[in-house]
Amino acid sequence: MPDGICHLFGILYSGHLLFPKYVPTRCFYQAAQENLKVICHSPPEKAQLSSAVMRRNPFVVDGCCRKGSRNALQELYNPTQPELSGAAVLHQARRDQVVDACRVYSASSRKRRVLTPGDLKHLVVDEDHELIYCYVPKVACTNWKRVMMVLTGRGKYSDPMEIPSNEAHVPSNLKTLNQYSIAEINHRLKNYLKFLFVREPFERLVSAYRNKFTLKYNSSFHKRFGTRIVRRYRKNATQEALLNGADVKFKEFAEYLVDPATQRDGPLNEHWQTVYQLCHPCHIHYDMVGKYETLEEDANYVLRLVGVGESLRFPSYAKSTRTTDAMTAQFFSNISTQQQIQLYQLYKLDFLMFNYSIPSYLRLD
Template sequence: MAQYSGFKQLLIYAVSMFIIALSFYQWDMSQRKQEERIHETQELRKQPLRETCAGDKETFKHRLEDVRNNELANLIVDDKHGIIYCYIPKVACTNWKRVMFSLTKDEPYPDPASISPDLVHLPNILPFLNSFPRSEIKAKLKHYTKFLYVRDPFVRLFSAYRNKFQEHNEYFYQRYGRHILRLYANQPDPPQSLKEANASGMRVSFQNFIQYLLDPLTERNEPFDPHWRQMQRLCLPCLIKYDFVGHQETLQQDASQLLKILMLQDNIQFPPSYENMTTPAFLLDWFSAVPLEDRRKLYELYEQDFRMFGYKRPRELLDG
């Protein structure tokens, strides 16, 4: 009887070990499949980048020697974790800056959601790549993990318009709004302040904004503001071989994957973000006020962003 009891206990132990081993195997297989899916997704996102860069050696910059320091102004460096993040305005950049700021602190890292959005946009709060000597820049670009987040170019453009010209933003009214009203809205003497403009019902229309972008003098006088500058110009993807390309459209999922790749998933949490409400129908409604020819010219202006980052040509906006 004692022999039978001992055998039973041994059997129970063996079954328990088998269940544990099976569970570990299933977990390991699940992790492997997840890693494979991430790798496949990233390859799909990087392929158009490689093809576009390889197909045009003249338009895009491929060598660090050809790049001025101010062209590296959007690259944030984290030496402690070996990370470089290229931020693109209107593509979750505030939340990623909050993450990068948290990582500059000692562990346990502060919750990025607790950090003021205004703080991370202040000058000299975060270390930028162009603050280092060229030899260090080259070494960091070679060895650090580099990532960026992109977005449908027209949705990003519309988001910039709404944020800077529909919401109360005195700086952008003074910096761009009065100029746009003067040149494209037949207002030779626009109101001196945004408050006065709002009181008189005077606003920069979406069509006025597009006219401003399409005017050759705009780019000739000075580079586009970063909020509507082309993404490929901000992040130089033909020079910098990004290890991870995130999409605004799958922001939370991509953020979770990236934090795992960086081995930070247990140390920091990406702040929750609102769901993008800009649907194709919504975008079409706003673009309907823009002449078809201007829409086509606008696509040409941002075509490299569409091509490089795998976004389809918006036929419903361009084919009439």
């Protein structure tokens, strides 16, 4: 992480967490009675890790998921395993890309970001292995939640794929960062390895559309969002469509996303919300950014950093059913140039932060 640039967490003020844009070194703010105390330290790759990071929290469960002798942050920034050294260079480049994009955005934006505890509900905490994972729907988050349940289950689970998918999404099965006190949040953000996984923004968007609006079993999404979309954007809609919302077209979904009225309704649903809004990478420094395009390689890299790579592997996924670039291009060919431009503007930060090129099929002129 370059000197003089950092992501912060956070100032407690009138019940809110206030994040300045950027300051030198990494600083963490804590509420000490009525005064604010500031604790600053150098980036981990430039300084020795704190004593809190150095302490081990042994975790032994029948040979599975025993924590390694080194903290994951140590292994990331100062790898001792030869096979991890090459990957460290790649992930430094990904971190730099996020920092550069955030710097540009910060310079062009006049808004001062205020986060509430609810903004941290996507950050899953594993205290035993000192991990924080920000889950992004439609980026293998079901399998990552399964893995986190194995890591935090203390022997309850050993095989991620034995955990039913609906069980992985039960909120009480995993602890999220918003459930801690401000001091505890700061401690974990400072000392735990923080990671997230991202995906080409439009592939993720089309994947969400296919899953939530074209499959019959997702009737709750049809009722909640489909009926609203049909009512707003379909002329001469049938009574059945107005009642069930089960046949939303991608063009209608796109119109819903770019409509200013949708923004006024409140935050987008997590399945099509931007990664920028879900995980706040311009305010929280993520040590590792994994990509869906290299999912198994990056996921198993995280598990090796933690020291459980020999006993736990990330589940393979069904490539035959995944949304592809060609499939995404086909969906985008059915919407107007104006809608394409508006969708790109909506997801532009995700493209820039995670180094995704403008798709060749996009008509931006």
